[in-house]
Amino acid sequence: MVPLNAYLLVGAFLFITGVVGVATRRNALVIFMSVELMLNAVNLTFVAFARFLGSLDGQVVVFFVMTVAAAEVAVGLAIIVALFRNRETVNVDEVNLLRG
Amino acid sequence: MPPLDWGALAPTLAVAASGLGLLAADMLTPRERRERLAWIPLLGFGAAAALSAGLWGSEARPVAGMLVVDSAACFFYGLFAVIGILTVLLSVPYIRREGIQFAEYYVLLTFAVLGMMVMAAAADLLMLFLGLETLSVALYVLAGFLRQRVTSNESGLKYLLLGAFASSFLLYGVAFLYGATASTNLDAIRAALTARAAPGPFPAVGVGLILVGLGFKVAAVPFHMWAPDVYEGAPTSVTAFMIAGTKAAAFAAFLRVVPVAGVSLEGAWPDVLWILAALTMGVGNVAAIAQRNLKRMLAYSGIAHAGYLLVALVAGNPLGTAGLLFYLVAYTFMTVGAFAVLIALGRRGEENLTLDAWAGMGTRRPLFALSMAIFMFSLAGLPPTAGFMAKFYVFSAAVEAGYIGLAILGVLCSVISVFFYLRVVVVMYMQEPGAEPVAGLLSPATALATLLGVAGTLYLGLFPSDAWEVAVRSVQGLAGAGG
Numbered sequence: 001m002v003p004l005n006a007y008l009l010v011g012a013f014l015f016i017t018g019v020v021g022v023a024t025r026r027n028a029l030v031i032f033m034s035v036e037l038m039l040n041a042v043n044l045t046f047v048a049f050a051r052f053l054g055s056l057d058g059q060v061v062v063f064f065v066m067t068v069a070a071a072e073v074a075v076g077l078a079i080i081v082a083l084f085r086n087r088e089t090v091n092v093d094e095v096n097l098l099r100g
Numbered sequence: 101m102p103p104l105d106w107g108a109l110a111p112t113l114a115v116a117a118s119g120l121g122l123l124a125a126d127m128l129t130p131r132e133r134r135e136r137l138a139w140i141p142l143l144g145f146g147a148a149a150a151l152s153a154g155l156w157g158s159e160a161r162p163v164a165g166m167l168v169v170d171s172a173a174c175f176f177y178g179l180f181a182v183i184g185i186l187t188v189l190l191s192v193p194y195i196r197r198e199g200i201q202f203a204e205y206y207v208l209l210t211f212a213v214l215g216m217m218v219m220a221a222a223a224d225l226l227m228l229f230l231g232l233e234t235l236s237v238a239l240y241v242l243a244g245f246l247r248q249r250v251t252s253n254e255s256g257l258k259y260l261l262l263g264a265f266a267s268s269f270l271l272y273g274v275a276f277l278y279g280a281t282a283s284t285n286l287d288a289i290r291a292a293l294t295a296r297a298a299p300g301p302f303p304a305v306g307v308g309l310i311l312v313g314l315g316f317k318v319a320a321v322p323f324h325m326w327a328p329d330v331y332e333g334a335p336t337s338v339t340a341f342m343i344a345g346t347k348a349a350a351f352a353a354f355l356r357v358v359p360v361a362g363v364s365l366e367g368a369w370p371d372v373l374w375i376l377a378a379l380t381m382g383v384g385n386v387a388a389i390a391q392r393n394l395k396r397m398l399a400y401s402g403i404a405h406a407g408y409l410l411v412a413l414v415a416g417n418p419l420g421t422a423g424l425l426f427y428l429v430a431y432t433f434m435t436v437g438a439f440a441v442l443i444a445l446g447r448r449g450e451e452n453l454t455l456d457a458w459a460g461m462g463t464r465r466p467l468f469a470l471s472m473a474i475f476m477f478s479l480a481g482l483p484p485t486a487g488f489m490a491k492f493y494v495f496s497a498a499v500e501a502g503y504i505g506l507a508i509l510g511v512l513c514s515v516i517s518v519f520f521y522l523r524v525v526v527v528m529y530m531q532e533p534g535a536e537p538v539a540g541l542l543s544p545a546t547a548l549a550t551l552l553g554v555a556g557t558l559y560l561g562l563f564p565s566d567a568w569e570v571a572v573r574s575v576q577g578l579a580g581a582g583g
Binding site for chain 1: 240
């Protein structure tokens with residue numbers, strides 16, 4: 001059987017990949033995908049813990065997280081589309097009117 | 101399946117019902133009568149405030165122990181209802197002027213308040229996350245609500261990306277606490293961790309990640325980069341709501357997490373908060389000095405005030421927790437009041453929010469200028485205003501807990517802040533007005549919001565003892581508040 005730590009390490013690796021993606025990529029859509037990757041890393045961690053603790057709570061949490069992530073995607077893509085209509089770019093470096 | 105405790109859920113349900121009622125009423129209302137829909141959220145918030153006043157002093161754990169409706173939760177319910185009512189009053193003329201008069205605006209506002217209420221009453225980390233997301237998703241839309249305007253798009257986008265980023269940190273933290281204790285219930289986690297000799301690495305990592313997530317939400321330095329941009333670009337009425345509401349809700353959530361955090365991090369917890377508080381107060385106040393745009397200045401001021409509130413958390417004694425509650429009420433009145441004046445004297449497109457445009461307001465709009473002066477005095481923490489009493493309670497709690505250095509730092513930061521707050525007053529009263537005519541949007545709703553702000557600020561400053569008594573009794577049942 002695969003040990004718990006293996007799942008946790010994969011989860012941590014995915015989470016860090018997401019963090020690095022948010023920090024380094026400039027395309028709003030790719031940043032958004034990185035955030036989703038982070039959420040899925042969390043889901044993996046929850047499921048792994050739930051399996052090894054023999055508790056169902058963690059699996060239930062994952063359903064909630066997936067629902068919330070779907071809502072976030074709907075709102076997020078709408079905001080990105082609204083921005084693209086006005087600016088014709090999704091590069092976050094070019095969206096910088098607010099400074100000071 | 102245990103029966104639902106409808107009584108304890110009533111304030112939350114009142115807000116939820118007014119949001120759903122709005123959606124239905126919107127379909128049945130002709131376009132020209134849309135403005136009247138603002139009464140529905142006002143009624144919902146009013147009912148929630150009345151119902152939570154009735155529940156205050158009792159304790160219930162409805163929804164299978166997922167929520168805890170105690171005095172502290174009822175206190176926050178009341179505060180959120182006040183924030184909601186003030187925001188609706190600000191919004192009525194503002195969204196008419198900016199041409200975003202849709203019922204969806206109020207629906208989102210109502211659901212944001214609902215999310216805040218769930219956060220404040222969360223007995224389970226899952227509920228905390230769901231409340232936070234209900235609040236955040238509604239606010240992402242509201243921040244970008246002026247969708248023809250690029251600054252609002254930018255504000256919505258930045259808030260969305262960083263908000264979702266912060267939420268995943270929080271959730272990752274919840275996962276580690278769950279892994280360590282096999283539960284997401286805050287009491288169960290605390291009990292499991294207290295029973296052990298050493299908490300081990302997982303709870304510490306978990307609490308650290310939750311702290312990062314909540315730190316983003318309250319805009320604590322170093323997690324504050326998004327705040328000025330988001331607050332400046334969002335519609336002004338939404339900024340007022342975000343700056344007062346999100347802060348109150350996030351600190352309410354902090355109060356729920358503190359008992360677990362104390363056990364997980366042991367002695368390191370106050371130290372971590374100490375550093376956060378010191379950085380937040382310092383950076384917020386120093387950065388505010390350079391701002392010429394009043395909206396952006398208030399955004400940095402919001403960061404600075406989050407720092408003062410963190411001081412109350414560092415103190416960690418009942419006095420500090422009660423001080424936190426009192427501070428949030430005082431901050432709501434003074435900052436929402438200041439935004440009410442910004443809206444009242446602003447112009448469509450709000451290109452006149454720089455300091456120079458405010459020269460001579462003292463003679464041109466004497467009553468609004470006087471109100472603004474009162475809010476600035478209060479934000480700076482000068483007597484006899486609410487801001488002074490709030491800082492007094494928080495800093496004396498820090499001194500009582502032995503954090504004298506931090507209290508001194510807080511007072512020094514307040515002294516710095518006097519400079520940029522009073523600069524507004526100086527510009528309004530001492531400088532000659534410019535040539536361009538002053539825009540006037542003297543709607544009764546904005547005037548009422550300003551008046552309520554002034555009344556609250558002066559009342560809490562001159563007669564703080566009643567509100568203080570309520571705050572002290574509200575935190576008595578709170579675990580980890582020490583009382």
